[in-house]
Amino acid sequence: MSRTRRDPREEREARRLDGNARPRWRLDTPPSSSRLRRDPRREAEAARVPGAARLRLDRSGRVAGTLAPPPIAAEPIAAPTIRIIEAPAFLIAVVPDAPGGRLTPLDRQLLGAARLLSDAGGGAVLVLSFGAVDGLGAAGVDRTVALAAPPGGDPTMRTAELAGLLAALQPRHMLFPESATGGDLARRLAARIGEALFAGAESLTARLATRPAGNRHVEQRAAPPRLVTLAPDAQLPHTGTVHEARRLEAPEIAPAPAHDAILSVEDLPVAADALPLAEADFVVSAGSGVTDFELFRELARALGATPGASRMVCDAGLMPRAAQVGASGTVLEAACYLALGISGAPQHLQGVARCEHVVAVNTDLHAAMVERAGLAIIADAQQVMPALIAALKAESQR
Known part of the structure; x- marks a missing residue:
């Protein structure tokens, strides 16, 4: 074998810092045929998210040595292939x-x-x-x-x-x-x-x-x-x-005569808060992050959504049991689901698995509901609700 034999003592002496009473070694100089030694404290300090009340670490793109990897040039996205059947x-x-x-x-x-x-x-x-x-x-x-x-x-x-x-x-x-x-x-x-x-x-x-x-x-x-x-x-x-x-173009067919026995056919509007959750198309739910339930109901009325809740809220008696969303409550098939202050327990996520669009409002960036959502707002639900109501009122006055 032609590989040079390592001498750990010689490598250690090469990294010694002079002028210190106690022996100290430089960690950012790689020994021969070896990789940089990791410094966990230095990596954690570089990954700290500034301005957060709680300690949050951004692990995306961080490598040993606290330096992000060089940006990778994005490959051009090919146009989708469209299948055409002529005959x-x-x-x-x-x-x-x-x-x-x-x-x-x-x-x-x-x-x-x-x-x-x-x-x-x-x-x-x-x-x-x-x-x-x-x-x-x-x-x-x-x-x-x-x-x-x-x-x-x-x-x-x-x-x-x-x-x-x-x-x-x-x-x-x-x-x-x-x-x-x-x-x-x-x-x-x-x-x-x-x-x-x-x-x-x-x-x-x-x-x-x-x-x-x-x-x-x-x-x-x-x-x-x-x-x-x-x-x-x-x-x-x-x-x-x-x-x-x-x-x-639609082929030419004989016009259908009107049915004399049917005078009119129309969809009668039903109040969203009177709809069962299983039949609702738009559901807004409150979790433990919501404390003002009068404001929550006002937001549901402004959005035209059916109000729901997590199990914790229903157990506390703040919302009726019929409003509980989840595997132990109602499994939704709504087009849109807005979760306010809901962390996302496994049973709750089972209840929204069939929802087409999920929007989450939560202060925890790493909450399970935020990961499930297609759109997330990292903020306090108590501050987001009045802002949404004000935006809806301003839009209606235009």
Whole structure:
């Protein structure tokens, strides 16, 4: 071996500091063929976050010797590849709920199932929506047809339009979500055209559709008919390549006559604080960081959100037990969840796992809820609440 043999005594003497009564050694000079000796105190002092009441250390980018590594040049991000299917062999039509032009989690799962059916034989996914819908390309959609919503949202007129499109486009399958709106529309369409409907499918392939029956003691299997509704959490959403989502003009179909028996169809507004947490679309919750609950309720009313709370707050009697969010309370499926002063116990995080967007307000940068959130405000919730109310009032006066 050609490696030079180390002499620890010689290396130690080379690092000795002269002029000291007690022997001291220089730590920032590396011995031969060795690395720098770490100084934990020096590293901790360099990682200290200034201005914090409690000791906080910033561990991002710190290395031994208290120096950050040199910046790495960011690699250029390639533009996403868009998949284009010019001449599909067949179409898989999807009718999502898409309230307010936004895909729900069940809509995304429905599009994931349609994507699997179309990719199995060179087909394309076609979305039939009453109004524009955002994010269709990322959800795996190749074609989209936006239909004009009938006046008053008449379900009979919607059914007539879908029946005309079904006859004009001849898709291999038409998929609906098994929801209050999608399930009703699918059953109306099946009764109108006289075709079978496979409702509540939990497994769907090009050859087989399955669903539970007999209190889930029996599994029914059948070749999937043209009309199918998909149960929640039965399929995974599409997470692959972005698709074209080319917008097409609706084919000419006979106008649907208005239903004489239906005078008007409208959604009656319901106070957000009267909604059950399981049905709420926007929930704001209070944790141990909230002390002024009158201010908290005022913020919930200003935001139009349903108030919730952590288990600690409900145990203290500050909020009703029905407002508890978590595995031992209510599991949410809200589009947005605002957590005020909630650290994020494991049971609470299970309750917000299905929420699409999570916003956390907490003084602890390393809280579990802050890590779960897509947007975090590191501040006292008692100071953030009046600031949000003032900002909402100023916006409403514009």
